[in-house]
Amino acid sequence: MTALMKQNIRRITTVLVSSAMSAFATVQTVGNFSVLSMNTAGLPDFLQGNDVPGDKTENHRMIGAKFVEYGYDIINVQELEFKLNLGQDFNYHAALYSTASLPYRTPTSGGVPFGSGLNTLSRYSFTDTTRVKWNDCSNFGGADCLTPKGFTLVRVLLSSSPEGYAYVDVYNIHADAGVTNADLVARASNLRQLSEYIDNWSAGNAVIIAGDTNSRYTRVRDEIRILTRENGMTDPWVELIRDGVDPTEETICANPTTLSYCETVDKMFYRSSPVLNLQAIGWSYESSRFLQPNGDILSDHNPIVATFSWSLPASLRQSELYGGPHDTWFSDTGVLSRIFSPRISTIRFRGGSRLDAVSVAHVDGTSITHGxxxxxxxELKLTDGETWTEAKLCLGQRNNRTGVFAIKARTSAGRTLTAGSSTEDCAEFVAPGGWGIVGFVGGSGSEIDKLGFLFAPH
Known part of the structure; x- marks a missing residue:
């Protein structure tokens, strides 16, 4: 075989591989997934019977098996991990997990009075699991102060490909119950606390909230609309079942319910972000699927499920997140989404023993700095037509905290800029073909603890 023939074969192989990768990447820019929320009635009987027939341990085993049988992708459960040792063991968390064999599951946070009862199960990997207790609670309408009710956050990775990463922040919530004045005040405080947390810790991110809000649209003091008003969220039940109009008259659902039009306190909300488009395409009560063999209910709540489509936008995308779960979340997606065709003119870093700060200046005068x-x-000033196309990050630990210790930028012209101290724990990031790095997402304080990159087409 001649050298020319070998060269032609290499070219053909490269084209074929590139074509296959392009087709694969195209598939990875869109998809669908389901989210189910269910209060599993996991309080021990002597605290709350829930009017659910049968043995609660066996009921939770059946619930877990049905999670797998019906193939839900992301599941939020409430009232799950309550356990007391008073001569008996009420470990419903273990019972449900014994059959709910999804690959990614939050660990128990403890039993009464230490655990919140909130857990997430997923077919997709997730990071940054966070549990937050409500600032206010009330015991007037129920034993809400007996356990540390609140909300959880997990950052779910829906897809990873050379075309970009698709993350969504999934919140699980169990708000204060009851309808006394003290309960209404506490629940409104709960929802305000959640709204403010989303503003800070999910800034620029796609978000899904799914849980037991103990709220109804017809109880104005519940303040459930704060999530749509302040956080840009949409209720898929209102959107798809109620034709986009909040109910003004109370409608009580039977259990199990055969109707979708009636309202329960179990709710779901969602929003897109500049780097991930979300759209609800289905919503239903799953009551008929969660029954005992004799037809009895498994929980005193009707499970709810929504199906979402997702897609990566054509104007802004995100890389993998790399680093530790420390310090304050930041995202440049909001700033960049307001710039027509973002393009940087200068890259700036600060570093010594580790990475202290990252910064870019844009050709329109916008400047972005973190750390x-x-x-x-x-500093590296880019020439006309030059773009930042590749990056390398290295992690390290100090005082039991993981952070970014080093960064290296490489441009389309092959020029580089470095900062910090390199380690052996490194990862490389490459912008999609025809795109460049234009900003950041991650966590920082006085230094950079977590970092990801934002891409825009050039």
């Missing part, structure tokens, strides 16, 4: 003022400053 502190420590370390040595370094």
């Amino acid at each position: 502190g003022t420590g370390g040595r400053a370094s």
